[in-house]
Amino acid sequence: MKTIGVIGAGAAGLIAAGRAAERGHRVFVFEKNKMAGRKIRITGKRRCNLTNDCDLDTLISNIPGNGRFLYSSFSLFSNRSIMDFFQRMGLTLKVERGNRVFPESDNAKDVVDTLLKYAEMYNVRFCFGNRVEDILTVDGHVTGVRLSDGVEKKLDAVIVATGGLSYPGTGSTGDGHRMVRELGHTITPLKPSLVPLTVKEDWVKELQGLSLKNTAIKLTDRRGRTIYDDFGEMLFTHFGVSGPVILSASRHILKYGYKDVFLSIDLKPALSEEKLDNRIQRDFAKFSRKQFKNSLNELLPNLLIPVIVKLSGISPEKPVNQITKAERQQLVHLLKNLTCEITGSRSFDEAIVTAGGVSVKEIEPKTMESRIIKGLYFAGEIIDVDAYTGGFNLTIAFSTGYTAGNSV
Ligand SMILES: Cc1cc2nc3c(=O)[nH]c(=O)nc-3n(C[C@H](O)[C@H](O)[C@H](O)COP(=O)(O)OP(=O)(O)OC[C@H]3O[C@@H](n4cnc5c(N)ncnc54)[C@H](O)[C@@H]3O)c2cc1C
Incomplete structure (x- = not known):
């Protein structure tokens, strides 16, 4: 029987602790919060999308950040x-x-209660409100940890499951990155991912609070090449765009540094340009005596109307029956391609996950053990792996956590 320390009682740490204890080890979990699984509690809009019921190829293809490391x-x-x-x-x-x-x-x-039940079944000991300050080593072997109050705890092995940098209010503030960097590990650049995006155009601010349920989006590069397209729900904010399709889209433009990318929004994805033109002609016939700015109420949400009127280039006061075919077609094009330029992302505070972390080149994929320090293991978001939305990030945490706990 070995004495194992797990740093962090998140998804990865909890399952790692349970599995190591199930295998007969004495396990201590050091968690700086007063409770376990603070982040799990807010996942999936507090419903916790804990994994994805797909085949292995689909699973790996949803992990753009070093998915193959997880085979x-x-x-x-x-x-x-x-x-x-x-x-x-x-x-x-x-x-x-x-x-x-x-x-x-x-x-x-x-989900948290189930993980705690598993850990408690095998007598895992929890040390809440205990922040680990340092991992202690002698001659390239782990010997224990030092807590923030100076107390040293002797251990045969340590599993680092301290998470990334996202939502630091839940406890993931990057302590683990610092500690293992000091032990010689490489931390690849840390970037917010699955994150809201900022945009250049000021009109976006006027749409703040507007949520579009059925919208099609497309991201293109400067040369107009499509990077990504998707369909679903998005939200306008005071800085730009957010919501499920935007968070997913953000991972696809991480390598562009969230810059030099254009977001095109199809406000009427169910209608072809021709059908939308017919629809507008019908509305224009109905409101033929109204001014243009008062003719879109049945087509668009109220908040969108002044923005679309402004961007259309058609005079707001123009009587609808004087709008030309070319102007109407321009309007159709605008509604199918409302475009803005992405200028960056919001910070880690608002990012669902962190891309980057402990280099996978320095971790044994079969065991999650460090290739640099014996008895040092990694689990979860601290590792340089990250996925799209859909339950894949918790899948990484549970799988690597279980593997570390199993092999320690
Ligand atoms: C709002 C939100 C919603 C999400 N929804 C989903 C979802 O539905 N599905 C999905 O798959 N993924 C989701 N994710 C991502 C997923 O939650 C994370 O990838 C996953 O929880 C990471 O688990 P972890 O155990 O590696 O790290 P964390 O859950 O971050 O746990 C790390 C723990 O380590 C502790 N710690 C850190 N440093 C120290 C230290 N020095 N000493 C002691 N303790 C320390 C922290 O307090 C924390 O409890 C969501 C993330 C967010 C922010």
Whole structure:
């Protein structure tokens, strides 16, 4: 029996601790918060999209940040193993659109409670309100940790599951990156991902608070080449754009540095240009005596009308029956291609995940053990792996956590 320390009681740390204890080790979890799983509790709009019920190829293709590094880990504990695990532990699950898996209760707290139940079944000891300051080593071997009050705890191995930099209010503030960098590990550049985007155009501010449920978006580069397209819900904010399709889209333009990219919004994705033109002609016939600015009420949400009127180039006061065919076609084009320039992303405070982390070149994929320090293991978002939305990021945390706990 070894004495194991797990730093961090998030998704990765909790499952790692449970698995290591199940295998017969004495396990201590050091968590600087007063409770476990603060981030899990807010995942999936507090419903926790804990994994995705897809095949392995789909799983890997949804992990643009070093997905292939996870093959071994998934062969030990895959998305389907995660589902089996939670169901065996008594948590009923359901599968929703896009194979997203949630607890049937729609309550993220139940996921935390299940992980705590697993850990408690095997007598994992929790040290809440205990921040680890340093990982202690002798001759390239882990010997223990030093807590922020100076107390040193002797350990045979340590699993670092301190998360990334996103939503630092939940506890993930980058302590782990500092500690392992001091031990010789490389931390690849850390960037916010699955994050709201800022845009150049001022008119976006006028749309603040407007949520579009069924919209098609397209991201293009400066040469007009399509980078990504998607369909779903988005939101305008005081700085730019957010909402599910935008967060997903952000990961596709991470490598562009969130710059030199154009977002084109199709406000009427269900209608072809021709059908939309017909629809507008019908509205214009109905409102033929009105001014242009008063003719779009049945077509667009109120907040959008002044913006569209301004961008259309058609005089707001122009009587509808005097609008030319060319002007109307320009309006159709605008509604199908409302375009703005992406200028950057919001900070880690608003990013769902952190891209970058401990270099995967320095971690054994089969065990999650450091290739630099013996007895040092990694799990979860601290590793340089990151995924799209859909339950894939928690899948990474659970799989790498289980693998670390299994091999420690
Ligand atoms: C709003 C939001 C919604 C999300 N929704 C989903 C979703 O529905 N599905 C999905 O798959 N992913 C989702 N994610 C991403 C997912 O939650 C994370 O990728 C995952 O929780 C990371 O788990 P982790 O255990 O690696 O890190 P974390 O959950 O960040 O846990 C790290 C823990 O380490 C502790 N810690 C840090 N430093 C120290 C220290 N020095 N000493 C002691 N303790 C320390 C922290 O307090 C924290 O509890 C969401 C993220 C956010 C922010």
